[in-house]
Amino acid sequence: MGNEVAVLGVGMHPWGKWGRNFVEYGIHACQAALKDAGIEWTDVDFCSGAETVRNGYPGYVAGATFAQALGWSGARVATSYAACASGATGMNAARAQILAGLCDVALVVGADTTPKGFLAPNSGERWDDPDWLRFRLMGATNPTYFALYARRRMELYGSTEADFAKVKVKNSRHGLTNEYARYRKAFSEEEVLNSPMVADPLRLFEICATSDGGAAVVLSSMEFARKHTTNPVKIAAISTVTPRYPSTVIEMPNMSTDSAYSVAVPDLPFRDSIAAAAYEEAGIGPEDMSLAEVYDLSAALELDWYENIGLCKPGEAERMLNDGETTIGGRVPVNPSGGLACFGEAVPAQAIAQVCELTWHLRGQAGERQVEGATAGITANQGLFGHGSSVIVTK
Amino acid sequence: MSQAKTRVPAIEGWWSADGGAPHLLGSQCSDCKSYFFPKESMYCRNPKCSGTKFDEVPLSRTGTIWSFTEHYYKPPEPYIAPDPFEPYTIAAVELSEEKMVVLGQVAKGVDMSELKAGMNVELVLETLYEDDDNEYLIWKWKPLAD
Numbered sequence: 001m002g003n004e005v006a007v008l009g010v011g012m013h014p015w016g017k018w019g020r021n022f023v024e025y026g027i028h029a030c031q032a033a034l035k036d037a038g039i040e041w042t043d044v045d046f047c048s049g050a051e052t053v054r055n056g057y058p059g060y061v062a063g064a065t066f067a068q069a070l071g072w073s074g075a076r077v078a079t080s081y082a083a084c085a086s087g088a089t090g091m092n093a094a095r096a097q098i099l100a101g102l103c104d105v106a107l108v109v110g111a112d113t114t115p116k117g118f119l120a121p122n123s124g125e126r127w128d129d130p131d132w133l134r135f136r137l138m139g140a141t142n143p144t145y146f147a148l149y150a151r152r153r154m155e156l157y158g159s160t161e162a163d164f165a166k167v168k169v170k171n172s173r174h175g176l177t178n179e180y181a182r183y184r185k186a187f188s189e190e191e192v193l194n195s196p197m198v199a200d201p202l203r204l205f206e207i208c209a210t211s212d213g214g215a216a217v218v219l220s221s222m223e224f225a226r227k228h229t230t231n232p233v234k235i236a237a238i239s240t241v242t243p244r245y246p247s248t249v250i251e252m253p254n255m256s257t258d259s260a261y262s263v264a265v266p267d268l269p270f271r272d273s274i275a276a277a278a279y280e281e282a283g284i285g286p287e288d289m290s291l292a293e294v295y296d297l298s299a300a301l302e303l304d305w306y307e308n309i310g311l312c313k314p315g316e317a318e319r320m321l322n323d324g325e326t327t328i329g330g331r332v333p334v335n336p337s338g339g340l341a342c343f344g345e346a347v348p349a350q351a352i353a354q355v356c357e358l359t360w361h362l363r364g365q366a367g368e369r370q371v372e373g374a375t376a377g378i379t380a381n382q383g384l385f386g387h388g389s390s391v392i393v394t395k
Numbered sequence: 396m397s398q399a400k401t402r403v404p405a406i407e408g409w410w411s412a413d414g415g416a417p418h419l420l421g422s423q424c425s426d427c428k429s430y431f432f433p434k435e436s437m438y439c440r441n442p443k444c445s446g447t448k449f450d451e452v453p454l455s456r457t458g459t460i461w462s463f464t465e466h467y468y469k470p471p472e473p474y475i476a477p478d479p480f481e482p483y484t485i486a487a488v489e490l491s492e493e494k495m496v497v498l499g500q501v502a503k504g505v506d507m508s509e510l511k512a513g514m515n516v517e518l519v520l521e522t523l524y525e526d527d528d529n530e531y532l533i534w535k536w537k538p539l540a541d
Contacts (some may be wrong), residue, residue, distance in 0.1 A: 118470035147464035155512035
């Protein structure tokens, strides 16, 4: 395939609520990824940063901030912002440079330091910003949207609160031995169902927290990789698609959807189209996937993703879960890392961390949580304001 | 004795109660007839339409519930929460004519357990928050009697 780039190295800083400067987490991850790749920082041609919007100007110019902290080397630099999908956009920028022949080696890094509690919009009176208006006019928080999707599953497919709790139980067991996970505790279904209700039907232990963390990958041309290693893991696709008009599923931060009055809805709703674009690019399909890392902003949302990335038909996700198909040891384990349930979300790092996790599994380096015989995996993620993100990694 | 407060919209121009029952105000592209709420007034978002002219139109004041949730924690600012905080319900409602979904809080006094997907609701105006002088109104969804 002519569109592949190599994942030469991966690295992460443990997720937590460390309260330190985000640059520290990012550099820790960069150094780990460079060491894993067996190259020096000065070998990097292009530094691609994923932006954090909660850490002032250094966060807005994350690519340059990390490049300066590693030592100005004259590398080319860029910074991407696509909300939760920023890491994928950063990787896509690096991949494009490599495939265009403009560079051989790129470092992609994202890191965040997050405030406590609900993610809130920027301050001030901002009557033309939908992200501000949704809080002001109706108190629609991020969990509001997750809860609307969860309740929709219950209404449409008869999903139960116990089904959602079981997702959390599964992920909490997956992440138990993951040294990068913030929460390493095996939850019981009862504990989850006894946690406080936040946005009905979702409870506290079913909603993703915000975390500090950092992740980095070193990507290179296949030619460069062959000189440095044998059988590198490859990125076969990166999808960063927008929705297609009219998108009639309510999405953060909007208070309304497009109208399908004069234009018919597209064949695939937005979330399905994200993975479909990745499969098309990679030339393989869901049946070829050994594992998946998906964005479980809520326990219930993980079930939606099973269907969105084609692991099963609509309405079958609960059966897949309850049959153990998505547990490590099952047909196609989902979130073997423990997912956001065990990590919490460090926005600009998360899509990169998903690729780190797939890489470890495809190399057979995932330790106790290893998905045996993994040959291909997919990530799925979505950033508000219409940013799809899906990466396919293959052996 | 406190005087009756003035009832003012929490946001200007998003609905009208002229001529009786309240309804949201959207815009409709003069070329492709696509509806928009909140109002689009610059460029039509249909990728195959280059329309730049829009008419302000009333939207259907009834629809059916797509999904719903009740919120148990005080959200961050700029939401202006009563003290003590009161849980509130939000519904996503499909407008059948316009074929779009519009969010809104559910009218006070409606228990979430009464709601179901597919249920018919209508638009009402209620107080979102108040200060010393004014009550600030917002649209809410209220189940219709069968």
